[in-house]
Amino acid sequence: MDLKIYNTLTRNKEEFKTSEENLVKMYVCGPTVYxxxxxxxxxxIIVFDMVRNYLKYLGYRVIxxxxxxxxEDKIINKAKQENVDFKVITDRYIKAFKEDIExxxxxxxxxxxxxxxxxxxIIEIIQKIIANGYGYVSEGDVYFDVSEYKEYGKLSGQKISEMKNSEESSFNKESNIDFTLWKSAKxxxxxxxxxxxxxRPGWHIECSAMSGKYLGFGFDIHGGGIDLIFPHHENEIAQSEAAFPDSGPFVRYWMHNGMIEVKDRKMSKSxxxxxxxxxxxxxxxxxxNIIKFYMLSTHYRSPLEFSGQKIRESQKAMEKIVNTFRNLKFLIEKQQTGKEQEKGREEKIIEYExxxxxxxxxxELLIPDFKKYMSDDFNSAGAxxxxxxxxxxxxxxxQSKEFVFRKESLKKLSLFYEEAVRLFKIFGxxxxxxxxxxxDQNKDDASALTKEQIEEFIRQRNEARNSKDxxxxxxxxxxLLKAGIILEDRKEGTVWKRQE
Incomplete structure (x- = not known):
């Protein structure tokens, strides 16, 4: 199935075609470090890590x-509040950002x-914009003349005639809708x-310079949050295509993830x-893994509700998944030790089969169905x-009482285990x-199980023994042993103690 991506620019799902064969060049707007x-x-960060991983799974090389x-203004304001150089602020939060993504x-x-x-x-691009008639200098500031770029608004759908000032008003600007390329020193x-x-540079021009340096013009995917469509990405297109008017579209596919919302409103820095x-x-x-599961259980373009309850729901779902993988691993290890469940001769072959x-x-359905959803605009929720x-x-x-297995059965379970583990890695x-x-947590938290929880597990175990499971x-x-709980079966019943 061919990969299709929803392109914000065209407002349609489009078949994905790269500018260079088997190579994807992708740029994503990162944080402002204040x-x-x-x-x-x-x-x-999580969404486009998944995008990159799936593209690599399909055989692409990805930059x-x-x-x-x-x-940026927020960094400067933070430095003023703390009475330190702006580099103190940026060094601190760049370090923190890299720690967090690790x-x-x-x-x-x-x-x-x-x-x-x-x-x-940045200076070189601004000079090209001015030379091409799309920018002007006013008392040390440089502005982009929005009225000169006739395609302005093609990403966001904004109309110049209906636009209001997207920046701080300035008497130096020829029009309130013009945006800053270079700010004079204060x-x-x-x-x-x-x-x-x-x-210093304006915010928008920075991304044009960084993407251009490392990916060139007309790269494949530009990503970011939906809140960046206007004005940031709209301005990126305008200034980039104004600087290089004969180079075609600045970006082939624009991808935007939805906002995270708290009680029906977006999570706002305000x-x-x-x-x-x-x-x-x-x-x-x-x-x-729980945070990624929570994020990717919703399609990347949809709003995502944030609450402790929602993350705990993802935690419970992950527990069910991990418990099944733990059970599978337990069974697969039987194959490695050469143990085999034999419950008869030829009459049991039918049950094995x-x-x-x-x-x-x-x-048979796992990978095709997985790819069907992921190739439809990275539908991680469906996958x-x-x-x-x-x-x-x-x-x-x-878990079925009728479950019987031989080495061939365990080989098939082992293949499922490997395939499923590999597919989960696409989500990170x-x-x-x-x-x-x-x-490791069980070893560290042996004392976390309460007396009531331990006795409930013992009751479930006794029930399984009575039914010969x-x-x-x-x-x-x-x-329980992994959790540091030792069981001892006696005539009068099962007793337990914690490991010393």
């Missing part, structure tokens, strides 16, 4: 660039350029030398960065649903890492 990143900032804005277990990003590293490139603010005097919104605080409570056919039926149903089906097979979800993490009985015993 605070810790929030769960809202994490959404495009992935995500910028950092390290010069903890989030995001795959490597090929380039993470800083805006302040691009001053020469006392006490960072500045760089330019043909128009000392100053509300202040609440403690529970900060990504690193969430990572102290939840594994990166029935089990194996059920496994094959699930495996996760396919995985969840497949895992539920496998769990029903291995590391199933085996989650298994190890939970095993010895596999389930053994699983409960092993699970």
């Amino acid at each position: 605070n810790y990143i929030s769960i809202g900032n994490a959404r495009p 992935f660039v995500q910028n950092i804005t390290d010069i 903890r989030l277990e995001i795959g490597s990003i090929d380039r993470i350029p800083l805006a302040t590293e691009m001053i020469d490139e 006392e006490g603010e960072p500045s760089w030398e330019s043909p128009w005097g000392y100053g 509300d202040g960065l609440k403690s529970e919104w900060i990504l690193r605080n969430l990572l102290d409570r939840y594994s990166p 029935k089990t194996e056919k059920a496994i094959d039926d699930i495996r 996760i649903g396919v995985l969840f149903e497949a895992i539920k089906g496998i769990n029903s097979i291995i 979800i590391d199933i085996e890492g989650e298994l190890s993490r939970r095993q 010895y596999r389930k009985s053994d699983e409960i015993r092993d699970m």
Whole structure:
């Protein structure tokens, strides 16, 4: 199935075709580093990590660039509040950002350029814009003349005649809808030398310079949050195509993720960065796999509701998935030790074949159904649903009292395990890492199980033993042992104690 992507520019799903064969060049707008990143900032990071992973799964080579804005009004204001140089602020939060994406277990990003590293490139682009008649200088400031660029509004649908000023008003501008390319220096603010005097770049021009340097003109995918469509991405198109008018479209496909909402409104910086919104605080409570599962269980273009309850629901869903993988691993290890369940001779072959056919039926549909959803504009919600149903089906097979297996059955289960683990990695979800993490937590938190919880597990184990479901009985015993609980079966019943 051919990959289709919803292109914000055309407002349609389009068949994905790269500018160079088997190579995808992708740029995503990154954070402005004046605070810790929030769960809202994490959404495009997780979404476009998934996009990159799926493209690689399809066989593409991907060059992935995500910028950092390290010069901007918010940074300057934060530095003034703390009475420090702006570099103190940016160094602090760049370090924090890189720590956070490492903890989030995001795959490597090929380039993470800083805006302040691009001053020469920015000046060069502005000079081209002025030379081409799209920019003008006014008292040390440089502005983009929106009225000269006739296609302005093609991304956002904004009409010039209906537009209001998107920036701070200035008497230096010829029109209130013109936007800043270069800001003249103010006392006490960072500045760089330019043909128009000392100053600093406007926000929008920074991304044109960074994407252009590392990906060239007409690269394949430009991503970011839906809130960046206007004015940021609209302005990027205008200034880039004004600087290079004979080079064709600035970007082939524009992708935008939906906003994270809190009680029917978007998560806004104007509300202040609440403690529970900060990504690193969430990572102290939840594994990166749970956060990704929560994010990607909703289509990337849809709004996403944020609440503790929603993340806990994802945590419970992940627990079900991980428990099935734990059970599968337990069964597969029987194959490695050479143990085999034999319950008869030829008359049992039919039962083995029935089990194996059920496994094959699930495996046969898993990858095609997964790709059907993912190739339809990266529909992670549908693809996760396919995985969840497949895992539920496998769990029903291995939990059934009629379940019998031989080495061939376990080989098929092992293949399912490997395929499912590989597909989860496209979402950045590391199933085996989650298994190890939970095993370590069980060792560390043996005392976390209450007396009532332990006795409930013992009751379930006794029930399994009475119904001769010895596999389930053994699983409960092993699970409790991993949690530091030792069981001892006596005539009068089962007693337990905690490991010393």
